[in-house]
Amino acid sequence: MKENGEFLLPGDYICVEEEALPGEGxxxxxxxxxxxxxxxxxxxKKKRTVSIFPRVRKPLVPKKGDxxxxxxxxxxxxxxxxxxxxxxxxxxxxxxxSIMHISHATRSYLDSMFDALKEGDIxxxxxxxxxxxxxxxxxxxxxxxxxxxxxSKCGERLRYLxxxxxxxxxxxxxxxxxxxxxYGRARL
Numbered sequence: 001m002k003e004n005g006e007f008l009l010p011g012d013y014i015c016v017e018e019e020a021l022p023g024e025g026x027x028x029x030x031x032x033x034x035x036x037x038x039x040x041x042x043x044x045k046k047k048r049t050v051s052i053f054p055r056v057r058k059p060l061v062p063k064k065g066d067x068x069x070x071x072x073x074x075x076x077x078x079x080x081x082x083x084x085x086x087x088x089x090x091x092x093x094x095x096x097x098s099i100m101h102i103s104h105a106t107r108s109y110l111d112s113m114f115d116a117l118k119e120g121d122i123x124x125x126x127x128x129x130x131x132x133x134x135x136x137x138x139x140x141x142x143x144x145x146x147x148x149x150x151x152s153k154c155g156e157r158l159r160y161l162x163x164x165x166x167x168x169x170x171x172x173x174x175x176x177x178x179x180x181x182x183y184g185r186a187r188l
Contacts, residue, residue, distance in 0.1 A: 025052030
């Protein structure tokens with residue numbers, strides 16, 4: 001039997017099933033307890049189990065309904081692509097790629113995606129479909145949309161003026177956006 005604290009890789013032998021029952025991060029094959037994850041051994045003598053404490057963080061896998069935050073990379077008249085940096089508040093590396101069609105930007109009619117978003121905007125969205133790549137998301141709900149934006153003319157931070165409108169205090173430029181209800185106050 002492997003000792004407590006010993007570092008093992010997936011598939012490594014720990015013990016035979018008679019010595020300890022399989023716990024978290026382990027499985028049994030042909031009467032042998034083996035590891036499923038990279039980590040360190042923990043023998044629970046009271047419960048007679050052996051487990052592995054993972055040493056490598058599991059990658060976040062996006063699923064339908066997850067809230068994502070990312071940066072708009074390519075915007076055209078009908079679509080936007082976004083690099084996802086956070087899923088449900090946890091940072092993601094490497095980032096995922098996601099897209100949104102204009103019909104999922106807002107409940108009201110939009111003539112162009114440029115009336116809702118611009119390249120470089122920080123956006124909060126909700127995953128609609130995670131079975132395809134890139135991931136498809138929406139910003140139709142009030143809590144979703146742009147949470148941080150810069151002026152297209154001078155590059156200064158835009159402030160909330162009124163629903164659907166942001167203003168630059170530096171150059172007085174006014175720009176349309178599909179803003180989240182907590183624009184300017186959102187925390188990552």
